[in-house]
Amino acid sequence: MRINYLTVGEPTGEPVLVLHGTAGHARSMLGPGFAGEMFGPGQPLDASKYYVIIPDNLGHGKSAKPSDGMRAAFPKYNYEDMVDAQYRLVKEGRGSGTCGW
DSSP, rough: EEHHHHHHHTSSEEEEOOOOOOSSSGGGGGTTTHHHHHTTTTTTOOOOTEEEEOOOOTTTTTSSSSGGGGGGGOOOOHHHHHOOOOOHHHOOOOSSSEOOO
């Protein structure tokens, strides 16, 4: 399974997982309406202190989804699978912007 993600800050910072909901994509969290209020100096998730990880949920953005080619043969998944993928992203690996299992 492939989960795409974006990061803000340095990997040495305190890790924070930011979720954008069940639809959309991680890039939507980088606009001025969110990132402009959250990741700057002195703001709640100051990128000089925190390592912010923003994943695309399964089925959305650049993460694995049925429209990648498998269509109806794509494995059924639910919220538990999304949470497991996000857990595994944080616990097992980051590096390229995409983790695959």
